[in-house]
Amino acid sequence: xxxxxxxxxxxxRAALRAYLDEALTDEVEERLYRSGVSHDADFxxxxxxxxxxxxxxxxxxxxxxxxxxxxxxIFEELNRREAPMYATSVSLMVAKALVKFGTDEMRxxxxxxxLRAETICVxxxxxxxxxxxxxxxxxxxxxxxDEWMINGSKMFTTNAQLGDYIxxxxxxxxxxxxxxxxxxxxxxxxHPGIEVQAVHTISGERTNIVYFNDVRVPDSARIGDxxxxxxxxxxxxxxxxxxxxxxxxxxxxxxxxxxxxxxxRIDDPGVRERLGRVAAQVEVALLLxxxxxxxxxxxxxxxxxxxxxxxxxxxxxxxxxxxxxxLIGPDALRxxxxxxxxxxxxxxxxxxxxxxxxxxxxxxxxxxxxxxQRGLGLPR
Amino acid sequence: MDxxxxxxxxxxxxxxxxxxxxxxxxxxxxxAELVGHDPELWSQLQGLGVIEMAIDEDxxxxxxxxxxxALVAEQHGRHVxxxxxxxxxxAARALARLESPRLDDVLSGDRVTSIALHPSVDxxxxxxxxxxxxxxxxVLVGDALCLVPVSAGSAFExxxxxxxxxxxxxxxxxxxxxxxxxxxxxTALDEWLLLTAAALIGLGARALEIGVEYARERIAFGxxxxxxxxxxHPFADSAAALDGARLLAYEAxxxxxxxxxxxxxxxxxxxxxxxxxxxxxxxRSLHVHGGYGFMLEYDIQLYWRRARAxxxxxxxxxxxxRRAADARHGRR
Numbered sequence: 001x002x003x004x005x006x007x008x009x010x011x012x013r014a015a016l017r018a019y020l021d022e023a024l025t026d027e028v029e030e031r032l033y034r035s036g037v038s039h040d041a042d043f044x045x046x047x048x049x050x051x052x053x054x055x056x057x058x059x060x061x062x063x064x065x066x067x068x069x070x071x072x073x074i075f076e077e078l079n080r081r082e083a084p085m086y087a088t089s090v091s092l093m094v095a096k097a098l099v100k101f102g103t104d105e106m107r108x109x110x111x112x113x114x115l116r117a118e119t120i121c122v123x124x125x126x127x128x129x130x131x132x133x134x135x136x137x138x139x140x141x142x143x144x145x146d147e148w149m150i151n152g153s154k155m156f157t158t159n160a161q162l163g164d165y166i167x168x169x170x171x172x173x174x175x176x177x178x179x180x181x182x183x184x185x186x187x188x189x190x191h192p193g194i195e196v197q198a199v200h201t202i203s204g205e206r207t208n209i210v211y212f213n214d215v216r217v218p219d220s221a222r223i224g225d226x227x228x229x230x231x232x233x234x235x236x237x238x239x240x241x242x243x244x245x246x247x248x249x250x251x252x253x254x255x256x257x258x259x260x261x262x263x264x265r266i267d268d269p270g271v272r273e274r275l276g277r278v279a280a281q282v283e284v285a286l287l288l289x290x291x292x293x294x295x296x297x298x299x300x301x302x303x304x305x306x307x308x309x310x311x312x313x314x315x316x317x318x319x320x321x322x323x324x325x326x327l328i329g330p331d332a333l334r335x336x337x338x339x340x341x342x343x344x345x346x347x348x349x350x351x352x353x354x355x356x357x358x359x360x361x362x363x364x365x366x367x368x369x370x371x372x373q374r375g376l377g378l379p380r
Numbered sequence: 381m382d383x384x385x386x387x388x389x390x391x392x393x394x395x396x397x398x399x400x401x402x403x404x405x406x407x408x409x410x411x412a413e414l415v416g417h418d419p420e421l422w423s424q425l426q427g428l429g430v431i432e433m434a435i436d437e438d439x440x441x442x443x444x445x446x447x448x449x450a451l452v453a454e455q456h457g458r459h460v461x462x463x464x465x466x467x468x469x470x471a472a473r474a475l476a477r478l479e480s481p482r483l484d485d486v487l488s489g490d491r492v493t494s495i496a497l498h499p500s501v502d503x504x505x506x507x508x509x510x511x512x513x514x515x516x517x518x519v520l521v522g523d524a525l526c527l528v529p530v531s532a533g534s535a536f537e538x539x540x541x542x543x544x545x546x547x548x549x550x551x552x553x554x555x556x557x558x559x560x561x562x563x564x565x566x567t568a569l570d571e572w573l574l575l576t577a578a579a580l581i582g583l584g585a586r587a588l589e590i591g592v593e594y595a596r597e598r599i600a601f602g603x604x605x606x607x608x609x610x611x612x613h614p615f616a617d618s619a620a621a622l623d624g625a626r627l628l629a630y631e632a633x634x635x636x637x638x639x640x641x642x643x644x645x646x647x648x649x650x651x652x653x654x655x656x657x658x659x660x661x662x663x664r665s666l667h668v669h670g671g672y673g674f675m676l677e678y679d680i681q682l683y684w685r686r687a688r689a690x691x692x693x694x695x696x697x698x699x700x701x702r703r704a705a706d707a708r709h710g711r712r
Contacts (some may be wrong), residue, residue, distance in 0.1 A: 001382055001383065001384070001447060001630055001634055002382040002634070003381060003384055003630075003631045003635070004381065005381055005382075052636065054468045069381065089382070111691055118557070170435040203466040254426035257709075259542070263491070265710055269702055271697045271707065272701070272702050272705035272706065272709070273699075273701045273702045274700075275649075275705050275708075275709075276649070276652065276700070276701025276703075276704040276705040276708075277652075277701045278706060279645070279649060279701075279704060279705070280649045280652060280653040280701065281627055281645070283649060284621075284625070284627070284628055284653060285624075285627060287624060287627035287631060288620070288624050288627065290381055290621065291383060291623075291627060292534065293381070294381045294383050297381075298384075304619075305623075307620075308619070308620040308623055308624070310618050311616070311617070312620045312624055315617075322691070341439060365609070365613065367616070368608050368609075368612070368616035368617065369609065369612070369613070369616075371616035371619055371620060372606075372609075372612035372615055373612075375616070375619055376588075376592050376612070376613045376615055376616070376619055377592070377596070378592060378595060378596060378615065379596060379603075379606050380603045380605040380607060
């Protein structure tokens with residue numbers, strides 16, 4: 001066994017840290033905080049120039065063609081600094097589905113534009129009445145000759161206000177069993193009949209609800225087979241199966257350790273005990289995530305290693321951010337805009353941010369069910 | 381990164397898995413509860429060279445890595461084996477580090493030595509693991525590491541059916557003093573914490589399996605109870621925690637073998653997190669047995685008791701977290 005990631009990974013990490021120190025200025029942080037939008041075109045441009053934007057994509061498709069370990073290191077560092085990546089990483093996830101299931105035109109026009117960060121795609125899976133039960137989508141797509149008429153609404157369509165396309169899951173056949181009557185589309189967000197309404201969240205992130213009223217799209221907007229949307233969707237969600245929030249716990253611990261050193265509280269044994277607990281959560285969250293990467297590197301098929309990494313990291317972040325908030329005391333209340341805020345309000349923010357991590361990309365309950373059934377062999 | 385065991389390590393695990401399956405099944409564990417020690421099991425372990433493997437080649441041993449020892453400890457824990465493997469290995473390694481001629485007696489099997497995890501206070505080292513079945517105990521008395529012969533009669537009944545004893549430390553032989561003594565003691569403690577973590581992870585993993593097996597078979601309200609999320613979801617949390625704890629313990633063992641500057645921190649983290657993971661898993665598994673889990677007849681109680689008792693001879697998870705933080709941030 002060897003727990004080193006290797007010299008390449010170490011120098012890549014150092015290069016990323018240096019770049020992020022320089023690129024994520026106080027002005028950028030301020031703008032991101034005020035807007036609640038995790039996107040910054042200049043910042044993304046810098047990543048593209050350095051080959052860190054689509055590191056896992058093969059070179060012929062416009063990526064950097066890096067190995068899984070390098071890709072992991074890049075995301076560990078970008079996420080540790082909460083770099084504004086959300087709009088573009090979702091777009092890349094959609095582009096990946098387009099490469100596999102999209103039309104020639106989508107592959108020719110939209111995929112390269114996503115890889116240049118000129119096109120933003122957003123997810124349209126969740127609905128007001130269908131969250132974890134994503135296959136229960138009720139947004140209707142009715143065929144009419146060479147066109148489809150779409151009616152319904154999509155929830156948590158983050159970045160739809162600045163996006164170009166929505167990757168849409170619809171009910172095309174209400175007579176089939178629920179997983180079999182679904183079809184996916186890529187619909188331009190400036191299409192007549194589409195209305196984007198802001199939804200503000202506790203983390204400060206702005207998301208949306210998108211309404212579709214008699215939206216008429218050509219059949220060429222369809223992704224994959226008619227009524228074959230479920231297999232398109234599950235392939236797209238595979239990436240999310242390895243979501244890990246380990247880098248956020250790393251950041252949390254760094255901030256609280258810095259606070260404890262600045263204030264002298266670091267010498268308190270009770271403080272040390274609680275910092276030690278978070279240090280264990282950091283280590284375990286990183287290891288569970290790195291195990292997935294190692295398996296990918298070795299070509300070993302993963303079973304529930306991804307759900308374990310996601311479950312442990314998000315639940316630990318939620319628990320640890322609350323405990324660190326409690327540890328700091330009343331000053332932990334102060335938010336980012338207050339110049340007196342502890343560590344720029346990062347701990348208070350992290351506690352709010354953590355709530356979402358146990359919900360999106362598959363709730364903790366979905367992850368536990370997968371681990372219980374596929375991992376432990378417990379009955380359905 | 382490489383998480384694969386070597387071919388030799390696979391063989392090592394297989395050898396100990398078969399040994400424990402044969403010589404430490406649950407009825408043998410029960411039979412040994414009164415004294416906390418199964419001499420036949422120990423002689424089998426000795427036959428496989430558990431002391432020799434823990435000692436470097438230049439001191440007459442086989443020079444196994446800390447990761448090798450952790451793999452063996454994990455199998456030990458899976459069977460809640462009634463033999464003081466870890467204490468004897470750690471004590472022997474400390475004697476080797478002290479370059480003590482007493483190591484020869486241990487390697488030859490003439491003397492059995494354990495180690496006190498806390499310094500002696502007022503002439504007594506309390507609750508020393510494996511002491512009631514040892515000839516000698518290594519104890520830190522003030523600033524001196526002493527080898528103290530164990531007198532009979534100080535063993536006591538305990539939660540984990542362990543061979544514990546309070547050891548009077550007057551009149552021991554001083555092997556080393558001063559900073560060296562303290563350093564050897566702290567290193568021995570790191571090793572004990574790490575190997576105990578590995579044993580607890582094996583224990584926790586087996587406890588979880590026992591609970592899962594029961595939940596798949598037991599029918600209530602017309603269905604297997606394992607289909608209820610109120611049961612299966614806590615099991616999933618334990619599965620993730622134990623996988624993480626295992627990776628952490630292996631990383632700590634690797635850090636010791638590579639002599640990295642995080643070895644002490646990682647050993648203490650592995651102990652604290654491994655303890656919590658094992659006791660959560662054993663609690664959840666015992667609980668899903670319903671009233672049966674409360675009965676001595678069912679094996680799960682063997683695991684629940686040891687998940688709490690084995691680590692407690694040194695300390696609780698908060699003690700491990702503080703030790704890790706001290707290693708990370710320097711002594712106060």
